[in-house]
Amino acid sequence: MNISIAIVEDEKNYNNALKKVIDYQDDMKVVAQFFDGNEALKKLSDISPDVVMMDIQLQDMLGIDIIEKLRKEMPKTQFIMCTSFDDDDKIFNSLKAGATGYLIKGESMDKILTSIRDVYNGGAPMSFSIARKVLHHFERKSSEVKGFDELTEREKEVLELLSQGLLYKEIADKKFISIDTVKKHVGNIYRKLHVNNKVEAINKFNHFKN
Numbered sequence: 001m002n003i004s005i006a007i008v009e010d011e012k013n014y015n016n017a018l019k020k021v022i023d024y025q026d027d028m029k030v031v032a033q034f035f036d037g038n039e040a041l042k043k044l045s046d047i048s049p050d051v052v053m054m055d056i057q058l059q060d061m062l063g064i065d066i067i068e069k070l071r072k073e074m075p076k077t078q079f080i081m082c083t084s085f086d087d088d089d090k091i092f093n094s095l096k097a098g099a100t101g102y103l104i105k106g107e108s109m110d111k112i113l114t115s116i117r118d119v120y121n122g123g124a125p126m127s128f129s130i131a132r133k134v135l136h137h138f139e140r141k142s143s144e145v146k147g148f149d150e151l152t153e154r155e156k157e158v159l160e161l162l163s164q165g166l167l168y169k170e171i172a173d174k175k176f177i178s179i180d181t182v183k184k185h186v187g188n189i190y191r192k193l194h195v196n197n198k199v200e201a202i203n204k205f206n207h208f209k210n
Helices: 012-023 037-047 063-070 088-097 109-120 128-149 153-163 168-175 179-193 198-209
Strands: 003-008 028-034 051-054 078-083 101-104
Touching: 003 012, 003 037, 003 109, 012 028, 012 109, 028 037, 028 109, 037 063, 051 063, 051 109, 063 078, 063 088, 078 109, 101 109, 153 168, 153 179, 153 198, 168 179, 179 198
Parallel strands: 003 028, 003 051, 051 078, 078 101
Antiparallel strands: none
C-alpha cells in the first residue's frame, strides 16, 4: 500500500522537486501540493494523508500554526518539518505543536525518503544537527532539575521570598534568622542552580514552578 503524502511548501521548485522524487518511488505517492498556508489549512484535513512535508516559514503563515490547528482533526497524519530554520525556538515549538520529524532543507533526497518511511512506521526522523540540539536541550534541563532538587527546604523558602521581591532584611525578619544567614542561603542557591545573580535565580525558580 502506498504512503500518501502532501507537500506544503511555498518554494515552487523545491515543492515540485520533492513531488517528482517521491512519485518515482514504488511505495509512496504525493496526493496534494500546497504552495501557501491558507490553502493547506482549508484542504488538508479532508485529504488526511499519511505524511505531510511541512515548511515552517510560509509566506502567509507559520507551518507550526497549521499543525496546531489541524492536529486534532488529523490524528493519524504524521508531520515532518522540512525547513531552512534550525533555531531552538522553532524546533521546540514544532515538536510541541505535534511534528514528529524535523529535517533541514539541503538534506539528500535519500534522507528525505528514508525519513518519510521512518515516520510512517512510527519513527521520529531528524537531521543530525537537530537531534544534537534536542539532546543538548534535555541534558541541560536534566542538569537544572538536579540543581533545584539539591536545594534544602529553607533555601527554597528563601528563593520563594526573593521571587516575591523581599529584601534580605525582610527575609531575615520573616524567617527569624540573621541577614548573614540569608546571604549564606542565597550563596548556596546561586551555586546549586549555577546562576550569578538574583534575577537568574528567580527566573529559574519561576520556570520550575510552572
